[in-house]
Amino acid sequence: MKYLIIGLGNIGPEYELTRHNIGFLTIDRLADKFDASWQSGRLAFKSELKHKGRIIHLIKPTTYMNLSGKAVNYWMKELNISKENILVLVDDVAIPFGKLRMRAKGSAAGHNGLKNIEALCGGQDYPRLRMGIGDDFPKGRQVDYVLGRFTQSEFDELPIMMDKAIDMILGFCTIGIAQTMTTFND
DSSP, X not given: OEEEEEEOOOOSXXXXXXXXXXXXXXXXXXXXXXXXXXXXXXXXEEEEEEETTEEEEEEEESSOGGGHHHHHHHHHHHHTOOGGGEEEEEEETTSOTTOEEEESSOOOTTOHHHHHHHHHHTSSOSOEEEEEXXXXXXXXXXXXXXXXXXXXXXXXXXXXXXXXXXXXXHHHHHTOHHHHHHHHOO
């Protein structure tokens, strides 16, 4: 069985430790746990690991967030992986910081990365792991907030959140989405 895990984020040092890059940060941590290295590929950085008989492909699109669908669509076709075996890791301001919610499908909820994936990959019916970054920003300042760096207290809590997300990713690939959602969703 093959799986494609997509961590959403923006390339470049100015985005590295921002809330919008929580998808990148999480799959970097997953790759580190498996001593998997990254290679530069078409439209994305790519890594691969094996876990319990599954081949898990990881990508970090180099297209910037708003064009993530280009990389997702390309790698789904290149690796011959169906939509039900992909998982998109995405930041979500509508979920409190530290909370995680896996869904088999759903709306983009205003997230431009998810909107582009929907447009280029044929709709909303693909699994995603929404990673709560909270909404602690004044009216009209959402962009500054999501592109801002984590506070020190958030940064201190981040490893706990990312480790739970990694457990959810591995669960998705081994026990399936339904059981993973039942076991882990906040």
